[in-house]
Amino acid sequence: MNGAGLSSPSLTARIAAALRDQLIAGELKPGERLSEAALAARFDVSRNTLREAFRLLTKDGLLRHEPNRGVFVAVPSAASILDIYRVRRLLECKALARAYPGHPAVARMQAAVTEGRARREARDWQGVGSANMRFHAAVVDLADSQRLSDFFAQVAAELRLCFGQLHDPELLHVPYIEMNAAILADLEAGRPEAASQAMERYLTQSERMILAALARASRIDG
Missing domain, CATH: 1.10.10.10 (Winged helix-like DNA-binding domain superfamily/Winged helix DNA-binding domain)
Incomplete structure (x- = not known):
């Protein structure tokens, strides 16, 4: 020691x-x-x-x-969640908009989608969540900035704490597996702007779902 x-x-x-x-x-x-x-x-x-x-x-x-x-x-607050998603939009949507299909991070996005589907079949919701985190980390890697990637690691940890407060991880993660796949398909087809717009919609839906779920959980616990 x-x-x-x-x-x-x-x-x-x-x-x-x-x-x-x-x-x-x-x-x-x-x-x-x-x-x-x-x-x-x-x-x-x-x-x-x-x-x-x-x-x-x-x-x-x-x-x-x-x-x-x-x-x-830590237990993130609703204000923290809003700020996390503000940061995610700046990082992920911009990274996708300027990406190209042959970037090495695309292979990591592909691997994360494949793993997420496999974990879904095994009903391993924590594993689905981890695969989702890897997908979004790979999206940020498209920006080719180690500083941004390191910063996103902190954001991802805070985000996972938000997820950890919810009582239904299946409801939280399952809809986004195929949304990840659709974003990947747009990027691979040479449509980075479409991928960026899809990520914007994804993040808006995810943010609303988490805030609504936390509000329900708060009422139940209270």
Whole structure:
């Protein structure tokens, strides 16, 4: 184990990235309390290193610290969701509008659509959600900007936390598998502007569905 003392920035960043990947994969749920001891053992790092990683993710809005209680996975608000979708429109629609069919990221979009369909057949809704995240990450990769791709990783983690608050993951994810496929088909056919417009409609529908589902869940829980 990496013992006591100062942790290296690169190690801290790697642990933060690993935790962010768990959020994107839906393995950590909104409101979940994180066990410092368990995660330090899992990653084979000191608690100091883990706390530094927690601080990075808290700054990003993915975790929250409660005095005398510990560190918890954040629970996005409706305002956060609106902002996330505002950012997604700027990133994804623009990336598609300027893309070309032969871009290497298109193959990753294809693989994500194939995986999403396979996960649907297996009724693995968490797997469907993870495939969907990979599809949209590949869309942002069309912009050929590592900074934008890195930024989207944070957005994707916040988005998965939004999904994690909903009680019906099948209803949330299934309609968008074929919408992803249709966007991909437009791009492959050399219609990037049509793909961009389809993504705009997709994001509007998705945003409305999430906000409506959260409102229903709030009424039920209340």
